[in-house]
Amino acid sequence: MQTTSSKPFSYETLPSAGVVAYFSMEIAINPAMPTYSGGLGVLAGDTMRSAADVGVPLVAFTLLHRKGYFQQHLDSKGVQSEDVQPWNPSDFCVEEPARVTVTVEDRIVTVRAWRYELVGRYGHVLPIYLLDTDLDGNSGWDRGLTDHLYGGDTNYRLQQEIVLGMGGARMANALGHRVNVYHMNEGHAALLTLALLESQLAGGPLGEATETDIEQVRQKCVFTTHTPVPAGHDRFSTEQTIRILGGDRTARLEKLGCFRDGMLNMTLLALRFSRYANGVTMQHAKVTRGMFPEFAIDSITNGVHAPTWISEPIQQLLDANFSSWRRDSLYLRNAIDLSEKDILAAHARAKRELLAEVAARTGLVLNPKVLTLGFARRVATYKRATLLFTDPERLAEIAAAAGGLQIIYAGKAHPQDEPGKALIQQVYEDAARFSNGVLRIVYLENYGWDLGALMTAGVDVWVNTPRRPYEASGTSGMKAAMNGVPSLSILDGWWIEGCIEGYTGWAIEDGANDAEEANSLYKKLETAVVPLYLEAPEKWARLMRNTLAFNGSYFNTNRMVKQYTRNAYYPVKLIERAKVEEEVFAD
Secondary structure, three states, X not given: OOOOOOOOOOHHHOOOOOEEEEEEOOOOOOOOOXXXXXXXXXXXXXXHHHHHHHOOOEEEEEEOOOOOOOEEEEOOOXXXXXXXXXXXXXXXXXXXXXOEEEEEOOEEEEEEEEEEXXXXXXXXXXXXXXXXXXXXXXXXXXXOOOOOOOOOOHHHHHHHHHHHHHHHHHHHHHOOOOEEEEEEEOHHHOOHHHHHHHHHOOOOOHHHOOHHHHHHHHOOEEEEOOOOOHHHOOEEEHHHHHHHXXXXXXXXXXXXXXXXXXXXXXXXXXXXXXXXXXXXXXHHHHHHHHHOOOOOXXXXXXXXXXXXXXXXXXXXXXXXXXXXXXXXXXXXXXXXXXXXXXHHHHHHHHHHHHHHHHHHHHOOOOOOOOEEEEEEOOXXXXXXXXXHHOOHHHHHHHHHHOOOEEEEXXXXXXXXXXHHHHHHHHHHHHHHHHOOOOEEEEEEOOXXXXXXXXXXXXXXXXXXXXXXXXXXXXXXXXXXXXXXXXXXXXXXXXXHHHOOEOOOEEEEOOOOOHHHHHHHHHHHHHHXXXXXHHHOHHHHHHHHHHHHHHHHOOOEHHHXXXXXXXXXXXXXXXXXXXXXXXHHHHO
């Protein structure tokens, strides 16, 4: 990977007196802490783990989510219900003495932070601060602002984003961190730019901000957007913004062009105040440039944290052959030299572990010798969980020809997403109608970190069927690749970069409608996947080796964090500028 300068990059050149402050509404920190909902949070957690491993000077800010996202329950017909996930932050974190305040609807809200220390492979400690408003002196409503991840209505969301963005920026200062770079992971944190602008003005009126003041803020900020789905970009009405954020701030944001179609657009706000912005795959960056053509949008393709997502059997196999993969994920390239027998045996162990979990949860005993497909992700209509059932008779024929077919589903629908909930029920109905001796379908409830690790390691093929171009990335397929599990997927998101047809998996060809794409899916199963699985185990093992070697060695957060550091945080010209500022600061 090249920087914009011919000078070599090394972490020793980074400014020692400052840090990168990373802001994300959700971060998957620890499996026992329900501080995430899905891909965005898991990606943020993997980013932190790799940043700690390679020693990037970084601190992170998120909300506490005292009552979690939600515990999913599914009845016999697939009807979803939700329970809270309360947890005790003092079991994992240390409360900081610092306090800051933010203004919400003309109320002063006090914010504290809990510190979680994430320790990297070589001992580097990366602090993650979880912001909390459950304090004496705050109103009952305000005490609950950091209770629920993605809970409540848009009023609640905007109030939370004030706490995250403005409260987090002030907390970083109160904790004594000298921040060189503020990284907004999605638009949820975009209001930190307003806090920085107000700090730049030293309490003066926002209306007096000059272009120089704005540029000072811009030079400190970078932004990553994660969704090409229009509804995924937070927007708030003018009335909401005036009422919750304040009239002066709203007027300033309007003047700065942060409103679109009469709504405050948080993605637009983040883009206007960032010197660098990126999408999370090449395809996603292209789509985002079409949505916001006035901005330069780079691409840094997502990854996953290899030691977190590679199953224990595969880890043992890798360690026996080349332990260097733990230090640098690029060494996963050496998996190309693993023996066919060993990789099949390691995968068989991971598969047995998954099927044991299925039996424990559902009572259904699946056959470890039968081809098993996995489909698990946040349940949204564009992800088309039921595309596999477009032609159930043909699917049953494929199952019969394969000597059996097993499909394992999992995923949560947002509590307010009725179409998503209906999709789960549809999968249940299809499973009951078409599941028989040769075709067995099961839906596992409460998809999360632990189940995700079991599924991505234990299935034989990972299936992904989003409607193009709405899949920004698709990190679950990367986790599968880390375990040598090939994908059968629509060419969207990461799979455009990761698919080598027949070598790392298979592409579902684009069609004019769902039926045409389902036909391509069935054809790939019939002509490529099933014959290879049944008739050529050695070739299947080589496919797994290819998948791990080619995709595992690239689609990892070890590589991704280095790209962010070199291209977003500290391109050489900014390192040189920061070094000068550091010397002045020291004087």
